[in-house]
Amino acid sequence: MADWTLHVLIDPKQVPLDGVDNLCRALRDGGATVAQLRGKHSDGGELIRYGEAFRRATRDTGILFIVNDRVDIAMAVQADGVHVGQDDIPVEVVRRLAPNLIVGLSVGSEAELRVAERARPDYIGMGPVYPTPSKDDAGEALNVDGFRRLCLRAKRLAPVVAIGGIQPDNAKPVWESGADGIAVISAVMGAPDKRAACFALLASRG
Amino acid sequence: MADWTLHVLIDPKQVPLDGVDNLCRALRDGGATVAQLRGKHSDGGELIRYGEAFRRATRDTGILFIVNDRVDIAMAVQADGVHVGQDDIPVEVVRRLAPNLIVGLSVGSEAELRVAERARPDYIGMGPVYPTPSKDDAGEALNVDGFRRLCLRAKRLAPVVAIGGIQPDNAKPVWESGADGIAVISAVMGAPDKRAACFALLASRG
Ligand code: NI
Incomplete structure (x- = not known):
């Protein structure tokens, strides 16, 4: 059974390639359970290089490794899964291309939840919970x-991972609302001590 | 044997989805041999919809159908091939993921030609021949x-398809330089009569 508790989304622009090992160790030590590679402005070559580095580092640390959007990259580096948005490759097409990948789907409204009900993803990324500047393609905050x-x-459909502006000081009501996990970018990647940042987010569960 | 004579690169933003059939008929009537879907600013869902439409329309017209960059899209819509740049997924990774796809590789310098010599693509897209505003990631004109x-x-390695600023009135020296084919965007997609535009480009071969 996958552990959805704490997803950290990482942009290749935020970490040097030779820093991936250390980053994954810090995430693991802090309690993160999933690393998601999300390079909206990266070419395929960069995604392959980072994907291979993350695959090695997460295998060593036991963290689940998910690639955002690019099914080809996920397949090429043997990631554990792929996360798609409502405008990305449809879940059923991903299943056909790569039956062994975990598939996550973003949901930010009732209409998008209906899409998820038909598409049957393995988990749902739900948000944005709070307003955020980092997900440029995100809708209005829930x-x-x-x-x-x-x-x-x-939750009747699949585990729900909350995303969008979640920080240690606003995470508690998200857990209390039934989230199976939370996903963050800046709360961890913007923190000088990434292990401590993960730890603080998990401590908010109470 | 594939016919590399005239590639037309098409951005989903340039044609409505229900215009793909007519476009492909005009391209075929004008003598185009390859249609390449190139949606640098399209999400995966849009690429799947256009890819499926182009697959249907090109199968009907006998035009070869190639997808730029996204191997997952090419696989999902059963395109004939994929075209990658030097910063995209490496050719050998494409071969591993999708052994049946034709693979084209962009080459714009001697250094990039050396990469191609190792990577062994099925054809080479070479350019930019002339200065052009449409390939934002292209290098200096050759x-x-x-x-x-x-x-x-x-040419000792693979058929060469010239790209970059090629128009009917400057195409002749490109053919005379040994190009096996030419690839265009605006020369066809910017023309009101796409069939006539293809025809004019081919007439320049003399
Ligand atoms: Ni961009």
Whole structure:
């Protein structure tokens, strides 16, 4: 059974290639369970190089490794899974191309939840919970009440991972709303001590 | 044997989805031999929809169908091939993922030709021959003399398709330099009569 507790999304632009090993060790030590490579502005060659580095480092540390959007990269580096948005390759096409990959799908509204109900992803990335500048393609924030309502329904379908502006000081109500996990970018990648940042996010679960 | 004579690169933003059939008929009637889907600013879902439409339309018209960059899209829509740049997924990784796909590789310098010599693509896209605003990631123009020199060496390796700023009125020296084919964007997609535009480009072969 996969552990969805703490996803950290990493852009290749945020870490040098030879820093991937250390980063993954810090994430593991802090309690992160999933690393997602998300290079919206990276070419395929860079994604392959980082994907291979993350595959090696996560295998060593026991962290699940997921690639955002690019099914070809996920297949080439033998990632554990791929995460797609509602505008990306449809889940059923991913299943056909790569039946062994875990598939996550983003959901940010009731309409998108209906898509998920048909598509049957292995987990749902739900958000943005809070307003955030880092996901440029994200919709309006659900806020805690909206997240709770949508999460309650989505949980019948698949584990729900909350995303969007989550930080140690606002994560508690997200856990209390039923999230099976949280996904962060800046809360960890923007912190000088990434292990401590992961730890603080998990401590917020209470 | 594939016919590399005239590639037309098409961005999903340049044609409505329900216009793909007519476009492919015009390309075929004008003598185009390859259609390449190149959506640098398209999400995977859009590429799948256009890829499926181009696959259907090109199968009907006998045009070869190639997808730029995204091996997953090429595999999912059963394209004939994929074209990668020097910064994209390496040719050998493409071969491993999808052994049946034709693989084209961009070459714009002697250093990049050496990469191609190791990678052994099925064809080489060489350019930019002329300065062009449409390939934002392209290097400096080779100009006709530079193209001729590089083409001469590359032809021993694979068929060479010239790209970059080629129009009916400057195509003749490109053919005379040994190009096995030419690839265009605006010369066809920017023309009101696409069939006539293809025809004019082929007439320049003399
Ligand atoms: Ni861009």
